[in-house]
Amino acid sequence: MTTSQSRKCVCGNRKTPAPATALTSLSLKEIFSSIQGEGIYIGQRQIFIRLAGCNLHCRYCDTDFVPTDRCRIETAPGTGRFEEVDNPWAAERVLQLVTQWKEQQPQLHQALVLTGGEPLLQAEALVHWLERLDGMLPVHVETNGTLARMAEKVNPWVDFYSIDIKLSSSTAEATPWDEHEAFLSTCSGRPAQVKLVLGTDADWAELQRAARLAARCLPHAPLVLQPVTHNGCPQVSGRQLLQWQAQLSAEHPDCRVIPQVHPLLQVC
Secondary structure, three states, rough: OOOHHHHHHOOOOOOOOOOOOOOOEEEEEEEEEEOOHHHHHOOOEEEEEEEOOOOOOOOOOOOOOOOOOOOEEEEEOOOOOOOEEEEEHHHHHHHHHHHHHHHHHHOOOOEEEEEEOOOOHHHHHHHHHHHOOOOOOEEEEEEOOOHHHHHHHHHHHOOOEEOOOOOHHHHHHOHHHHHHHHHHHHHHOOOOOEEEEEOOOHHHEEEEEEEEHHHOOOOOOEHHHEEEEOOOOOOEEEEEHHHHHHHOOOOOEEEEEOOHHHHHOOOO
């Protein structure tokens, strides 16, 4: 498969993704060890597996998710030194790497994070992977919350979901409310957080609707207000975030303001 073909099928669309690789291999961007820089597990050391491809194009996105025939792997946990290797990867190859890192520092890592891009675009291959990685570390999935059917496939192996609600101010497209509601309903009762990434142009009516949706579908999951990071600093003022938090607390019982911290530390 050529790079252009891979790019086309791994990106898919909001509702109907197509697998980019054989059903037992994943198209990766990178694997590395770092702190969790967002949300309620901020500061925990985790192993991140970044998958290629995304079905959305958010204006604030700081991630290269385009599939290529090479990916980069950190040579040792937390060093920030990488080597480029062939792509895609089979489950056994990842299992070997994660096992090696765990043996080197058994108590360091608290979770294995599948991120992107949008990792659920490759759900068919993920099922094959997760069956083999089951029990090594808790599995967290960072998702844009639009692919409910794909989430159903991996639910048995996922310990925690970080779910973005993609507001029109972030994507410059209409907010996919139906897809978000279906996704949140699929995750009902599961450990999760719901995240709103907010810029200065965030629309109050959308924020209120998102908070109500999260409270209805996932009332146990914290609602995280995360300001867009620009040049290492939050784009939205602290006063504005406090005001939104106060207003949204009327809609959701657990509304938190949590900015990104990894840009402050200049780590992945």
